[in-house]
Amino acid sequence: xxxxxxxxxxxxxxxxxxxxxxxxxxxxxxxxxxxxxxxxxxxxxxxxxxxxxxxxxxxxxxxxxxxxxxxxxxxxxxxxxxxxxxxxxxxxxxxxxxxxxxxxxxxxxxxxxxxxxxxxxxxxxxxxxxxxxxxxxxxxxxxxxxxxxxxxxxxxxxxxxxxxxxxxxxx
Numbered sequence: 001x002x003x004x005x006x007x008x009x010x011x012x013x014x015x016x017x018x019x020x021x022x023x024x025x026x027x028x029x030x031x032x033x034x035x036x037x038x039x040x041x042x043x044x045x046x047x048x049x050x051x052x053x054x055x056x057x058x059x060x061x062x063x064x065x066x067x068x069x070x071x072x073x074x075x076x077x078x079x080x081x082x083x084x085x086x087x088x089x090x091x092x093x094x095x096x097x098x099x100x101x102x103x104x105x106x107x108x109x110x111x112x113x114x115x116x117x118x119x120x121x122x123x124x125x126x127x128x129x130x131x132x133x134x135x136x137x138x139x140x141x142x143x144x145x146x147x148x149x150x151x152x153x154x155x156x157x158x159x160x161x162x163x164x165x166x167x168x169x170x171x
Contacts, residue, residue: 023075023104032076040090043070043079048087054153056087058141066134069096074103098135101127112166113147 023031031039060083070079080091102110106125109115117139120126128135147166151159 028075028104031072034077036078036080036093037090039077040079040081040092044081044088044090047081050154050158051150052087054145054150055142058145060085063134063138066097066131067091067095068138069099070107071099071101072104072107073101074105096130098128098130098132098138100135100139101129112162112169114166114169117143 063083065082065084068081068083070081071077072079078093080093080096081088082091083089102120102125106115106120110117110120110126117126121128121139128139147162151162153159154162
């Protein structure tokens with residue numbers, strides 16, 4: 001049976017077209033030369049410190065051990081990781097069950113809740129490749145976490161910095 005998919009605009013996303021600053025080109029060129037393993041380890045360390053405290057209570061059992069890749073297209077950066085009971089675990093490059101691809105700016109807009117992931121997805125600015133059911137499940141899980149909840153679980157001062165960055169981007 002065919003139907004029409006309708007997505008309501010979540011109320012926690014502001015109506016804004018404010019662009020964040022672009023990543024400096026010399027730094028982007030440098031980042032593109034980094035091997036994926038150390039970059040993946042740094043990404044996972046930051047994720048476990050900053051994001052995992054507010055994500056640990058989600059039910060990750062159906063995605064545990066699956067392989068994820070995040071590609072930051074404008075930086076040429078590929079990050080490989082999996083999710084386990086104690087947080088994120090860096091992986092060496094290789095096959096991924098699902099790949100999320102976007103620009104650094106679009107990932108920052110997602111993290112700061114300046115952009116709705118469904119809007120980016122349907123505008124082809126966020127690509128989900130591979131096991132798209134897995135990708136959409138994880139996207140929906142992450143999107144369900146309120147920014148205020150996420151920042152409350154961050155190390156002292158980090159949550160205020162994130163909220164300040166969001167506030168500055170909205171001006």
